[in-house]
Amino acid sequence: MSDKNDTNDTNGANDGAGWDDGFDTGLLEEELRQAAAVLDPLPPALLQSAVDAYALYDLDARVAELTFDSLVDAIPVRGATDVPRMLTFSAGGVTLDVEVSAQGLMGQVLPPQPARIEVLGGPRTTAALTADDMGRFAADTTPAGPFALRLRAGDEVVTTEWLRA
Amino acid sequence: MEHREVGALVRSAVDGDAAAWKAIVEGLGPLVWSVVRAHRLSDADAHEVCQTVWFRFAQHLGRIREPEKAGSWLASTARHECLKVHRNARRLMLTDDPHLLDRVSEDGSPEQSLLEAEEAEARSESVRRLWQEFEELGERCRQLLRVLIASPPPSYQEVSAALDIAVGSIGPLRQRCLRRLRARLEARGAT
Numbered sequence: 001m002s003d004k005n006d007t008n009d010t011n012g013a014n015d016g017a018g019w020d021d022g023f024d025t026g027l028l029e030e031e032l033r034q035a036a037a038v039l040d041p042l043p044p045a046l047l048q049s050a051v052d053a054y055a056l057y058d059l060d061a062r063v064a065e066l067t068f069d070s071l072v073d074a075i076p077v078r079g080a081t082d083v084p085r086m087l088t089f090s091a092g093g094v095t096l097d098v099e100v101s102a103q104g105l106m107g108q109v110l111p112p113q114p115a116r117i118e119v120l121g122g123p124r125t126t127a128a129l130t131a132d133d134m135g136r137f138a139a140d141t142t143p144a145g146p147f148a149l150r151l152r153a154g155d156e157v158v159t160t161e162w163l164r165a
Numbered sequence: 166m167e168h169r170e171v172g173a174l175v176r177s178a179v180d181g182d183a184a185a186w187k188a189i190v191e192g193l194g195p196l197v198w199s200v201v202r203a204h205r206l207s208d209a210d211a212h213e214v215c216q217t218v219w220f221r222f223a224q225h226l227g228r229i230r231e232p233e234k235a236g237s238w239l240a241s242t243a244r245h246e247c248l249k250v251h252r253n254a255r256r257l258m259l260t261d262d263p264h265l266l267d268r269v270s271e272d273g274s275p276e277q278s279l280l281e282a283e284e285a286e287a288r289s290e291s292v293r294r295l296w297q298e299f300e301e302l303g304e305r306c307r308q309l310l311r312v313l314i315a316s317p318p319p320s321y322q323e324v325s326a327a328l329d330i331a332v333g334s335i336g337p338l339r340q341r342c343l344r345r346l347r348a349r350l351e352a353r354g355a356t
Contacts, residue, residue, distance in 0.1 A: 050219040162220035
């Protein structure tokens with residue numbers, strides 16, 4: 001991406017001191033910015049994927065927020081290596097417990113109830129699952145990359161916060 | 166991006182304006198990318214973290230409380246996801262080969278063809294040297310500068326959210342880091 005920032009004052013104005021020890025820090029920063037644009041630019045495919053993500057905007061869907069993530073909230077088990085990732089999502093009265101491991105994905109809807117569950121990977125669905133009367137569901141593939149679950153129980157639709165497996 | 170401009174674009178996107186969404190992505194996508202690169206993620210991790218951040222932003226769009234601070238929201242979400250990747254990597258380190266950090270971009274330099282070959286070579290050589298010295302700066306400086314050099318340049322509020330450092334310390338730290346970079350370049354006779 002080309003940038004139109006030929007004025008090196010952008011940051012000089014920010015901190016009120018573009019000149020320092022006889023050299024223009026704003027100029028060096030700008031050189032570095034241009035180097036980054038050449039050597040480490042935002043990949044076009046990624047930009048496109050972010051543009052396409054607008055399709056995920058749904059004002060009506062309820063979002064189940066991540067309330068527990070074993071990666072952050074649990075004390076690591078010493079010596080244990082292949083520990084499943086435990087996640088809990090909550091939206092109002094519905095809770096979703098999910099376990100992600102190399103073997104796949106399993107979980108439970110609480111309070112227990114039958115539900116249809118879609119595994120989303122970006123704007124498309126990658127798998128359709130069914131929760132039994134106990135609210136339990138499972139898939140034998142681990143989501144690759146960002147994923148979310150869309151749950152339909154009765155006339156309620158809940159989507160979990162996007163997360164990386 | 167200007168706070169007011171971001172706020173207006175977010176509000177338009179909430180109302181269904183896809184062009185506004187695209188403008189947000191183009192304005193703040195480079196910031197998210199910079200935050201991820203500042204945390205030294207591999208290419209694969211960097212891609213997935215960026216996607217996650219944008220997917221989640223789209224999901225929360227209608228609930229963003231302060232639309233003009235969307236840049237800070239994106240930056241701090243990116244930071245949190247990067248920290249999770251590091252945590253996960255540490256956990257897997259026992260069984261997996263430690264991931265070799267990817268070298269810079271996979272796309273090479275698209276600008277090269279536009280320039281006269283000879284001039285391009287001299288220029289790209291000095292750009293490469295600058296980048297190498299930058300990469301070898303201390304971790305703190307490298308991280309701060311990588312976020313600051315996003316294009317368009319981020320606000321200090323966004324930088325603060327990206328790295329969890331006080332707004333007031335960014336200016337002085339930036340000065341010191343650029344001074345250090347300059348000194349390294351001079352020591353190599355590269356100026």
